[in-house]
Amino acid sequence: MATVVPVDRELLERARARQDRLTKPPGSLGRLEEVGVRLAAIQRSPKPRLGRGAVVVAAADHGVTAEGVSAYPAEVTPQMVLNFLAGGAAINQIARAAEAEVYVLDVGVNGPEFPVRERLIPARVRAGTGNIAREPAMSPVEAMAALQAGENAARRAISEGARLLAAGDMGIGNTTAAAALTAAFLGLPAEEVTGRGTGVNDEAYRRKVEVVSRALERARAEVGELRKTDPLEVAAQLGGLEIIAAAGVLLAGAAAGLPVVTDGFPVTAGALLAARLEPNLKDYLFAGHRSVEPGHARQLQALGLEPILDLDLRLGEGTGAVLSFPILRAAAEVLAGMATFTEAGVSEG
Amino acid sequence: MATVVPVDRELLERARARQDRLTKPPGSLGRLEEVGVRLAAIQRSPKPRLGRGAVVVAAADHGVTAEGVSAYPAEVTPQMVLNFLAGGAAINQIARAAEAEVYVLDVGVNGPEFPVRERLIPARVRAGTGNIAREPAMSPVEAMAALQAGENAARRAISEGARLLAAGDMGIGNTTAAAALTAAFLGLPAEEVTGRGTGVNDEAYRRKVEVVSRALERARAEVGELRKTDPLEVAAQLGGLEIIAAAGVLLAGAAAGLPVVTDGFPVTAGALLAARLEPNLKDYLFAGHRSVEPGHARQLQALGLEPILDLDLRLGEGTGAVLSFPILRAAAEVLAGMATFTEAGVSEG
Numbered sequence: 290m291a292t293v294v295p296v297d298r299e300l301l302e303r304a305r306a307r308q309d310r311l312t313k314p315p316g317s318l319g320r321l322e323e324v325g326v327r328l329a330a331i332q333r334s335p336k337p338r339l340g341r342g343a344v345v346v347a348a349a350d351h352g353v354t355a356e357g358v359s360a361y362p363a364e365v366t367p368q369m370v371l372n373f374l375a376g377g378a379a380i381n382q383i384a385r386a387a388e389a390e391v392y393v394l395d396v397g398v399n400g401p402e403f404p405v406r407e408r409l410i411p412a413r414v415r416a417g418t419g420n421i422a423r424e425p426a427m428s429p430v431e432a433m434a435a436l437q438a439g440e441n442a443a444r445r446a447i448s449e450g451a452r453l454l455a456a457g458d459m460g461i462g463n464t465t466a467a468a469a470l471t472a473a474f475l476g477l478p479a480e481e482v483t484g485r486g487t488g489v490n491d492e493a494y495r496r497k498v499e500v501v502s503r504a505l506e507r508a509r510a511e512v513g514e515l516r517k518t519d520p521l522e523v524a525a526q527l528g529g530l531e532i533i534a535a536a537g538v539l540l541a542g543a544a545a546g547l548p549v550v551t552d553g554f555p556v557t558a559g560a561l562l563a564a565r566l567e568p569n570l571k572d573y574l575f576a577g578h579r580s581v582e583p584g585h586a587r588q589l590q591a592l593g594l595e596p597i598l599d600l601d602l603r604l605g606e607g608t609g610a611v612l613s614f615p616i617l618r619a620a621a622e623v624l625a626g627m628a629t630f631t632e633a634g635v636s637e638g
Numbered sequence: 639m640a641t642v643v644p645v646d647r648e649l650l651e652r653a654r655a656r657q658d659r660l661t662k663p664p665g666s667l668g669r670l671e672e673v674g675v676r677l678a679a680i681q682r683s684p685k686p687r688l689g690r691g692a693v694v695v696a697a698a699d700h701g702v703t704a705e706g707v708s709a710y711p712a713e714v715t716p717q718m719v720l721n722f723l724a725g726g727a728a729i730n731q732i733a734r735a736a737e738a739e740v741y742v743l744d745v746g747v748n749g750p751e752f753p754v755r756e757r758l759i760p761a762r763v764r765a766g767t768g769n770i771a772r773e774p775a776m777s778p779v780e781a782m783a784a785l786q787a788g789e790n791a792a793r794r795a796i797s798e799g800a801r802l803l804a805a806g807d808m809g810i811g812n813t814t815a816a817a818a819l820t821a822a823f824l825g826l827p828a829e830e831v832t833g834r835g836t837g838v839n840d841e842a843y844r845r846k847v848e849v850v851s852r853a854l855e856r857a858r859a860e861v862g863e864l865r866k867t868d869p870l871e872v873a874a875q876l877g878g879l880e881i882i883a884a885a886g887v888l889l890a891g892a893a894a895g896l897p898v899v900t901d902g903f904p905v906t907a908g909a910l911l912a913a914r915l916e917p918n919l920k921d922y923l924f925a926g927h928r929s930v931e932p933g934h935a936r937q938l939q940a941l942g943l944e945p946i947l948d949l950d951l952r953l954g955e956g957t958g959a960v961l962s963f964p965i966l967r968a969a970a971e972v973l974a975g976m977a978t979f980t981e982a983g984v985s986e987g
């Protein structure tokens with residue numbers, strides 16, 4: 290697994306001191322200032338600059354859809370992969386506006402193989418997870434393969450020019466897996482982390498909470514206390530393949546010294562996994578947005594992250610993460626390009 | 639004054655209907671969806687697209703600084719204009735990151751003339767306002783000249799390619815004028831709309847509230863009930879020149895059919911003035927961000943605007959407005975580029 294070097298605390302302090310000498314009242318750029326400071330430390334430069342971005346949208350299916358936890362049929366996962374490849378999905382438009390490439394990682398879609406496309410990465414570990422209400426999502430070896438698939442996808446995006454990386458997700462049923470994983474990692478009951486995903490009705494929502502509870506009980510019976518179990522083994526129990534791949538994307542990005550951006554509830558479940566595997570990840574991690582999913586706030590709190598955007602998104606695909614790229618770039622530009630009071634000959638207050 | 643054509647309600651409805659057929663759960667892009675719908679109606683196109691942006695930073699001085707209402711000396715206004723022209727200010731970096739030109743409009747700076755620069759627009763109506771605690775900010779004729787200076791600056795930016803326009807402000811003391819103007823237009827007491835601006839201490843803050851109250855009383859004594867007086871006459875009483883120019887920028891942008899974006903407290907005081915002069919402005923107006931200034935929330939409420947960003951900014955210069963440009967562009971791209979469920983062959987829930 291990729292190892293991540295912590296950022297230098299002295300570089301953080303030096304960037305903060307420089308931020309305060311720039312021609313603006315100290316603190317007047319609000320949360321943009323600390324974002325810039327962190328980018329300076331990550332890039333080991335007093336004048337950070339971000340270039341093009343990339344998002345790896347990891348796609349996989351979920352056996353748990355058999356329990357009726359989603360408003361959409363499972364076939365939508367492969368259909369949406371084709372839509373990503375054709376450029377017709379939300380993430381394609383948002384990535385274009387935010388100067389980012391879209392890579393689609395098939396880490397476990399259930400269906401025929403996809404046609405060969407330049408930015409499709411075929412790395413199917415298995416054709417969807419097991420039904421976590423009844424059986425493990427996958428084996429620990431498969432979990433490791435999914436993690437490595439995410440890492441490899443990130444390395445490819447970086448080798449092709451990405452200087453800023455996000456993970457995205459596509460997988461009908463994946464907010465159920467994300468809820469189970471979040472409950473397991475944070476020691477919370479199912480009700481507190483289960484939301485309505487893409488929009489289930491009241492009855493399906495009650496079923497979803499019940500399914501998450503059963504999955505947690507089953508996993509506990511198999512591997513013991515979940516907060517004390519090896520995190521990848523917990524992930525193998527609860528899934529999903531794309532959530533684990535998202536963890537790999539974030540880890541490999543941070544290991545390469547890039548700022549990495551988490552998206553909504555499923556990807557941030559991956560971020561929780563990644564931070565368990567490698568706590569230094571947090572130094573490189575930004576939260577693109579605050580999702581409508583109630584469990585997302587708990588995840589961000591656990592990761593110590595304040596989201597950049599708050600636009601009531603609940604789509605996934607990496608949309609909220611990539612939408613924050615221009616704000617991250619602006620935060621870097623402020624430190625890179627602004628004059629100090631002395632340089633500009635401006636009187637201080 | 640520029641007249642603004644209201645947007646076609648049927649185009650709004652048609653754009654909303656299209657938004658719901660795109661390959662995402664309806665509503666899953668949250669507030670981005672209504673932004674896109676409004677942009678479609680403004681551009682009179684089901685597939686809106688925004689190009690380059692521009693910000694007109696209007697700069698002017700305030701006689702009321704004699705009352706000790708600001709943490710910075712008045713000489714900072716011309717110093718910061720030079721900083722804008724040299725590219726060293728926050729707005730320059732943010733505009734670069736957000737693909738926007740920066741025009742600097744000298745509508746009333748107190749000091750020597752500035753050197754000739756391509757994007758400096760010299761249109762000084764007078765060398766700063768009168769001290770509004772004791773006298774009118776300017777004459778009604780000067781107020782009209784400031785409004786027209788803003789309109790002309792906007793027209794130039796549009797003629798040079800801007801398809802998305804923001805107003806910005808620079809003027810030591812201008813949150814005092816903005817508070818007075820906001821109190822006058824919304825019928826609120828000084829305490830409710832006066833904040834700490836760029837960061838005054840407790841004593842200066844109390845003085846600032848007192849100064850705003852005195853300015854309101856004085857203006858009432860001169861022209862009568864402020865909510866019933868001609869808005870430009872109220873603005874002539876309370877200022878400032880850059881606030882009135884910002885109103886002109888927004889009006890001319892909307893009149894030309896562009897989306898226009900308001901910034902923090904002073905510029906949004908200008909937006910209140912503009913909306914009083916031409917209520918159809920609201921159809922074209924977006925709020926870039928929510929400022930830390932307490933009166934800003936009252937202004938946005940009065941204009942019926944929900945801000946796009948909420949990053950605790952309190953700098954002005956147009957920074958919060960321009961920072962939202964990429965989000966506006968992404969909202970347009972979603973409608974312009976996404977496939978419908980039918981087009982993409984994706985099953986609906």
